[in-house]
Amino acid sequence: MRQKSLIDVCVISENPYFINRIKIFSQYSEITFNYSKAVCSKSTVSLFLVDIEQLEVFLKEKKFTTKFIVFGEQKDLAPSFNAGCIDFLKNPWNNDELEARILKTIYTASTITQWEKLTLSQKTITLGNFSTDISIEEYIILKKLLDNKQEPVPREALLFALWGEPKEDSRVVDMHISNIRKKIKTIKQYDNKCCGSIKTIRNYGYMII
Numbered sequence: 001m002r003q004k005s006l007i008d009v010c011v012i013s014e015n016p017y018f019i020n021r022i023k024i025f026s027q028y029s030e031i032t033f034n035y036s037k038a039v040c041s042k043s044t045v046s047l048f049l050v051d052i053e054q055l056e057v058f059l060k061e062k063k064f065t066t067k068f069i070v071f072g073e074q075k076d077l078a079p080s081f082n083a084g085c086i087d088f089l090k091n092p093w094n095n096d097e098l099e100a101r102i103l104k105t106i107y108t109a110s111t112i113t114q115w116e117k118l119t120l121s122q123k124t125i126t127l128g129n130f131s132t133d134i135s136i137e138e139y140i141i142l143k144k145l146l147d148n149k150q151e152p153v154p155r156e157a158l159l160f161a162l163w164g165e166p167k168e169d170s171r172v173v174d175m176h177i178s179n180i181r182k183k184i185k186t187i188k189q190y191d192n193k194c195c196g197s198i199k200t201i202r203n204y205g206y207m208i209i
Helices: 016-026 052-061 074-082 095-108 136-147 155-163 172-187
Strands: 008-012 032-036 047-051 068-072 087-090 113-115 118-120 124-127 130-133 198-201 205-208
Touching: 008 016, 016 032, 016 095, 047 052, 047 095, 052 068, 052 074, 068 074, 068 095, 074 087, 087 095, 113 136, 118 136, 124 172, 130 172, 136 155, 136 172, 136 205, 155 172, 155 205, 172 198
Parallel strands: 008 032, 008 047, 047 068, 068 087
Antiparallel strands: 113 118, 118 124, 124 130, 198 205
C-alpha cells in the first residue's frame, strides 16, 4: 500500500459497483477517497468524482468551486462538459486511467495560484511589475503548501509530490524551501505585507502562515 498524500477526492455516487471499485483501488493508491450521495460537506477536497446519475443533484447542492470529473457512458460526455466538468471518465475504465486523470486534473488544470498579493505560476512569482523565476520543483512545493494553507504539510507529502514516491532522509525539500524563502524575502523588499511566510514544523514539515 502506498503512503497517502494530501490529495482528497470526494466520490459522489449511489452505485455500489462503482464505489466498491474505487475502494479497492484506493487500497493501492496515495489518493484519499471519501463518499457521499449528493455533495461532500468538506471545503478542502481536492476534486469531486461524480457519477453521471448524481450530476444534476450535485450541481444543485455544490457549495464549493472545486473542480469535478464525471463518470459515465460515451453518450454522457458532451452533457458533462457542458455542465462544467474538467474531465470525463468513460466506462470501461481501469485503475491507471483513473489515477492519471485525477493527478493530471489536480496538478495541471490550474497553474496560476494567488497568494495574497502574489501570483504564482509554474515559472514565476509576480508582485505587480516585479517577478522572480522559480523552478518547477519550487512551484510544486509552494502550490502544495498553498493548497493546504494554515495546515501543516508533512515533508513526506512534499517529497511524494516531487517524486511520486517516498524518499527517506532526503534534504531536497529543505533545500527548495530555503530557496523559496530567499525569493520571497527579495519580493518583500518591495512590499513587506505582500504575503505570509513559510513556517517550519519541527520534525514534521512546513506550513503557510
